[in-house]
C-alpha cells in the first residue's frame with residue numbers, strides 16, 4: 001500500500017514520501033505527516049536477529065513506500081558504513097541500571113549523524129525518481145550539531161549545495177570549529193547575530209517566500225531542508241528505537257511484549273517524536289520521557305497544556321536543546337487533535353501571532369504517554385560528576401539532562417521499567433562543560449588539552465572527528481545580521 005503524506009495544516013496537500021523528502025516543508029508552512037502510521041509487520045524477535053542495516057530496511061520500507069527495495073538498500077548501505085566507528089553502529093551500554101543508546105558514533109559524534117548520513121542519499125534518489133533537474137539547495141538553521149552533520153552528509157554530493165546558518169555566539173567552540181573548517185566546494189557556513197530561533201525563523205521565511213522560489217527556479221535551483229522537520233530525517237530515527245528494543249530482547253533484558261521506557265534529551269522534538277511514531281507503529285514503548293534544559297517550554301506544556309514561548313531565551317551547557325519553538329511538536333499536536341489539520345493550523349497561527357496556545361482537555365488526555373521533566377545547568381553538571389564518580393562512565397551535557405530527568409521520574413513515580421536513555425552526543429563534543437563539571441581544576445586548560453584529559457579519565461579513544469579539527473584551517477568566515485539572511489542566500493547563489 002502506498003503511503004501518502006499530507007500537511008499538518010491542510011488536508012488538501014498530499015504527496016508521496018519521496019516528494020515529501022524533496023519539499024521538506026509543505027507549501028502552507030505545515031509539516032508532512034503520514035496519513036496513517038503503518039504497523040510493523042514482522043515480529044520483533046525476528047528483527048532481534050538482524051543487524052542495524054537490516055532493521056533500518058524493515059522500518060524504512062514501511063514509511064517510504066515509493067522507494068524500491070534496491071533504492072532503500074543502496075541508501076542504507078551508503079549511510080551506515082565505516083563512517084561509524086563501531087560495527088554495531090549504535091551500541092547499547094548498561095550503566096547504573098539504565099541502558100545508554102550511544103547514538104554518537106558517526107562522522108560528527110552527535111546523534112544527528114544517524115539521520116543526516118542517509119538523508120543526502122534519500123534526497124538524490126527522490127530527485128531522480130521525480131525527474132527533478134534543478135540543483136538542490138539545502139538550507140539549514142542549526143543550534144550546533146545539525147549544521148556539521150548536514151555539512152558532512154552533503155559535502156561534494158553531486159547535484160546539491162548546502163548553506164548552514166548558526167547563532168554566532170550560541171554554539172560550543174568545538175561545534176563552531178567543526179563547521180567553519182568544513183571542506184567541500186558546495187558548502188557555505190554563515191554565523192548570524194541572533195539565537196537559534198532567529199536562525200530557524202529566518203530559514204522558514206526564506207522557504208515560504210514564493211517570489212524567491214520563482215527566481216531560484218529560473219536560475220536552476222530549488223530549496224530543500226535538512227532540518228529535523230524533513231520526513232527523510234524523521235523516518236531514519238524511528239529505526240534506532242526498534243534496534244534498541246530488539247537488542248534488549250536478544251540479550252534477555254526484555255521479554256517479548258514487555259514495555260520499554262525511553263528518555264530523550266529534547267530540543268526540536270524530532271528524536272522523541274520518532275520514538276512516539278515507533279510506539280504508534282507497535283513497538284512496546286511505555287513512557288516517553290521528554291527531558292528539557294532551562295529552556296523548559298516543553299516541560300511547562302506537558303504540565304499545563306499551554307505552550308508559551310514568551311520567555312527569556314537561556315544559554316545553557318546543552319546548546320543543542322536551547323530552543324523555544326520545538327518545530328516537530330506540531331506533528332504531535334496534529335495527531336492529538338485527531339489528525340485535524342484545521343484545528344492544528346489555528347493553534348500554529350496563534351503560536352506565530354501571540355507566541356502561545358493551549359490545547360483542549362481532550363487533546364491533553366492523548367498526551368498521557370509523555371512525561372515532561374527538566375534539569376538546570378547545575379543539576380546537569382552534578383549528574384555528570386556523580387555518574388562519573390560512581391561508574392567511571394562519562395556522558396555529555398545533553399545526555400546528562402536526560403539522566404537527571406530520569407532520576408526525578410523514577411523518584412516521583414517508582415516506575416522501575418527497563419529504560420533506554422538516548423545518548424545524543426559524545427562527551428568529546430562538549431569537553432569543556434563535561435570536564436569542568438567533573439572537576440573545577442580543568443577550568444584553566446585549553447580545549448584540546450581537555451580532550452586529552454578526557455581520553456585519560458574515561459578510558460576511551462579520542463574520536464576521529466576531533467583529531468580531524470585539531471589543526472584544520474578555518475575556511476568559512478561569513479557573518480550576517482539576523483534580518484539579512486535572505487540577501488545572504490541570494491548573494492551566495494548569485495540571484
Ligand SMILES: *Cc1c(COP(=O)(O)O)cnc(C)c1O
Nearest residue numbers: 145267268269270271320424425
Ligand atoms: C539536536 C540535539 C538534541 C535535540 O534533538 P531534537 O530532535 O531536536 O529534539 C539533543 N542532543 C543533542 C546532542 C543534539 O544535537
